[in-house]
Each structure stands twice: as C-alpha cells, then as structure tokens.
Amino acid sequence: MVSSSRALSSRVAPGRAPWASPAFDVLQLEDYDWVTAGDSASSAEGVAVAFARLGYPVDRQHYLSGFVLRPDQAAEWGLIEAAADVARARGVAETFLWALPQVMRDGFVHFDTEQEDAVDAFDDVLFPLALGREAEVAPGFSTAILTSSGGREARNAAWAEARTSYDVGPGLRSEADIGVLLAFFRARMGAARGFRLRDPFDFDAVGEVVGVGDGVARRFALVKSYGAAARRITRPVAGSVSVAVGGVGTSAFSVEAGGWVVLDGAPALGAPVTAGFAFDVPVRFAEDRLSVARATFLAGVAARVPLVEVREA
Template sequence: MSRVRCCRGRPRAWFVLRPDQAAQWGLIEAAAEAARARGVAETFLWALPQVMRDGFVHFDTMGDEAVDAFDDVLFPLELGREAEVAPGFSTAILTSAGGREARNAGWAEARTSYDVGPGLRSEADIGVLLAFFRARMGAARGFRLRDPFDFAAAGEVVGVGDGVARRFALVKCYGAAERRITRPVAGSVVVAVDGIATSAFSVEAGGWVVLDVAPAAGAVVTAGFTFDVPVRFAEDRLSVARATFLAGVAASVPLIEVREG
C-alpha cells in the first residue's frame, strides 16, 4: 500500500500498487473514512487503473443510517448439476490494422453469473423461490449460494508468518489467479502452520483467520474450507409460469456474484 503524505486538514490519497495486495483496499477505505471523520478536507483513492483492476467500489454513506444489504442465508433450493455457471472477466481488446492485439484485463478476479432456473423440480420449488425472492427484495439484498461445481478448498496458502501478523485472509488459487473467499461455511475451516494442524484460531466475518499466536517468521500458513458464493438476484423481476414449467420448459433465474472484501 502506498500513500501521499499531507499536512493536517489537507487532501490525503492512497493506492494499491500490486494486484496481490488487493485486500488492502478495505484497510485504505477504513483509513480514508477515519481521516474524513477527523476533519481532513478531502480523501482520494486512486489511481483509476488500480481501482478498475481490482474491482474496488466505495459507496459514500457518511450521514446515512448503516444498512446491511446482505442476508447471511443460503439459497434454499438444491441446484444439482442442471444449474448454469458462467465465470466472466472484463478484458479490453484493441486490434490494430495489422491484426495485432493489445489486451488489458479490467478485473483481477472473475465474476460469476448463475442461472438456477433449470434446478426447479416441482411447483413446491417455485413457491419456495418466489418467497425467497420477495424476502430479498429482488436484487436489493445479497445471500449465499453453494456453487455445485466449486465449493471447497484444501491446503491453500493464506500467508507466511513474520512473527507479528496473526490475521490472514482466506483465498483459493486457480493457478496464478487468486480468489478472495469471504463466506466460508461455519465450522468448515481447518488451519495448519508449516504443515502442522492447529485449532488455536478463530474465524472472523469476511473470511479472516485469526491465529491465537503469531506464526514464526517464514512459517507457511495454510487453510482448507467449504465456502459459499455471495450473490444477488440479477434482476428486480422474476417471471415463472406454471404452464411453461409443466411443459418442461426451464425458467430463467439469473444470479450474479457480489464482490466483497
């Protein structure tokens, strides 16, 4: 994390230099809010390429009543293998007259879309879905979804000890790509330090493991867990017809992953 120093009451700015430091945006956001509360005239989170790269979003809610737009409940229907899963990226591609390409990845992580409509198996399922949709106020409130194709991790390296740090973010790696896990299933997290399992830890909201004792410098901290994906309904309108359902036509119920952390 880098910052631009300033005098008291003057503008202050922070930014994240590298993609592997994306988790620091949350700390930067908290620091910026604290600076504003102390009377700093302006705070800046920059620059745009880093913000776009890491998918960071900030909503200015100072002066507004805090609202938790996420219900920590699991989607109530079993998806099965019929569900459609579509991870996506945002890549800008510039093609020259000679056919050469320049590509710029706008997101450091994939954002997954789902269609859970094909998993509806009965009229009772439709009733459960409609009630759940109303309770979430359409797209307004997020919830947990168990991805039938990707819901567990084992032996993931979540950090390396320095003798001081005790708090490590849960992640899952796909080759060189790293995915932040913010909704682990309660009771599923296991932790090891240099390959030795330990129970001396707690799990904080947002997918953070906090060890009772800081690991020694160079000690590798690994974790295994089951996790859910934070999602919301992609639309504020849900259309499910009994006639088409009885005719064997699958309804479309699109969901979209919610970025957290």
C-alpha cells in the first residue's frame, strides 16, 4: 500500500522493493492530500513512481480517493470524484471513495456516465483540406428571450461560451479535393467521430493568463480570452505552447491531453501564469450525409459541407 505523500520517493528504496510485484495480489494506492489540494499533477507522478518501483500492472491496482475530513470541506468531493474518474480511466481493478461515514454525512452522490463517455469518439487528426478565406465561420450562442407585453425583455444566456459552426465547402478547389473529403467523411463515420480543424480566422493566442500561483497548484487549463469571456482550449498544436511564470519564460513544464499545462514546480503565491499557443478546434461533421455533385462543382457552385464545434470542457 502506497499513500500520496511528498516523501513517497524517499520511503521507497531505489530499485524493486521486497514487496514489489508479484509479492502481493494487489497494490492499494491511497491518494488523499494531493487530491483534496487539487494537485492532480503530483497524483499522476506518484502513480508513475509506484508503478516504476513496484511493478504492479494497472489491473492489479486498487485506488482510494479522498477523504473529506469536515462537513465545511464538502466542496472537495468534486476533486475526489474527478481523481476517481482518472483512476477508472487508467483501468484500475477497483476504485473507492473514502470513506462511507463521510459520504453518508455529506450526502455525496456519484452519477456514472461511463457508458455515455464511451460514445464520445474523437480522432486526433487534422481536417485534410486548407480552408482558405472562402470558408464560412459562424460563432453562435443560445439565448432565451422573454418579451413582456410592454416590450421589455428578459434574456437568459444558456451558454457561457460560443459554439462555432463552419461551412468548409467553399474551400474545395478540385476534384482531387472532393475525393479527399469523401474519404475523410467515411473514415469519421459521418457525424460519429470528431476531429481537429484549423480555423483560419482564430488559431493562436499570446500572453494568455491561465492561472495565478497559490504555492500548491501546478496544473493549469489553457484558455483564450475574448474580453470578459474565456474559451477553453483543449486541442493545442503540439510543440506550440510556451509558458511564463511571473513574466519570466520557462521550459520546466509539460502539456497534458485536454489542453493542460503542468509546471515542474508550483508557482509562488500571486505569481501570474501566462501561456502562448496555437490551437485547433474540435469539430465533427454536422450531418450524417454528405452530398457533392460533380456537375455543380464544375459549374462553379460550392458544395455545402457543414461542421460544428464539439464542446470538450
């Protein structure tokens, strides 16, 4: 059994310990302080160290996430649940939220969406055709507007971020392009599988504030700001991310899937963390049917190929 502690590496001697696999049936990983502090980067490193030192395969690991010591700390259940989901995604044999008295005390309920997540397929490939400036880009919101008899309006924004629609049909320039498009459409199974799209009008960011140091957190989500609105960036272009802490550039970081920057060390309290990056937009075909006619294409009529942005975070 290995618990999450910053003394982990000092307690486990270099090389394989006597209790390394296959000495026991199961390795039980207890992850408490890092989880409740939101330090998921240290949790991931601890798991990697435990595997490297002890060698238990993931299907012979149990993961214990938690716990919430006091009722006034109930907000930590969200962090505990997220850590448990990460462990399940790794494929551990059993995952436990620790412990039952605290779960009952705070009335915590977990809704299992594993089956729903399984159909959220995404192919990490770029749309194969250059869009050019003929492509149509249409960001949109969902706003409910109630108009009174006197003409006054009450407006309720259902979305905090815009969702962008595209028509990439005008970018088709040859019959060869049509062939590439049809093959790509078939490979994505129509609207079933998402992919990357390089938006020709909005594809990079410079000096974006992604967080402020608190002395503990090392993991920060990439965002792009549009005035007071922020857009979560989940598909940065590989090799394009740069980071600065307190205005000083650093290379002591890594980039995790989903658009997360993980610093090697926690920034000091109050130190701004900024990032620059290029990014792609996760999209899917808007329809399960694609119609491209050779005759109309040769006549100069642009095909309609609608895409819609996929919200990943």
